[in-house]
Amino acid sequence: MTATPGPSDGDYLRLDQQICFSLNAASRAFGSVYRVLLKDLGLTYPQYLVMLVLWEHGELPVKKVGEHLRLDSGTLSPLLKRLEVAGLVRRERSSHDERSVHVRLTGEGTALRERALLVPRRIAAATGFDLDEIRDLRARLDRLTAALDRTALEDIPDL
Structure with missing residues (x-):
């Protein structure tokens, strides 16, 4: 059985291979959904x-x-x-x-909080993820943020 070759070095420079781009695109998409939901709250x-x-x-x-x-x-x-x-x-x-x-x-x-209670549920529904998937994604993003924060304090390691 032959092993499938991994991506070449040049493939890592493709836009669709950049985690930062995926995170930025997701953030912008969230922003669009939040803009609509938060409009009613002002x-x-x-x-x-x-x-x-x-x-x-x-x-x-x-x-x-x-x-x-x-x-x-x-x-x-x-x-x-x-x-x-x-x-x-x-x-x-x-x-x-x-x-x-x-x-x-x-x-x-303080009163605005009551009107805002539906926002997280509507955001969760917009993702198409169930609550376990959302918790898992949030935990992974928290780990990513912590790792990047630690790296920012140190020299970025060579590969």
């Missing part, structure tokens, strides 16, 4: 992520929100300002540390 996808963190953790320093979302303050601050203008969050300087700004939900922001 949120963009990044704003939705901020709301998820606050619904889960309650009041937090802006720095902690950024850590949860892997966003720097330059990206996060405009999101929070827009959410504040929309009446969903309130930002206040800490009375203990003037350098720290805390974010908390308003009553309207």
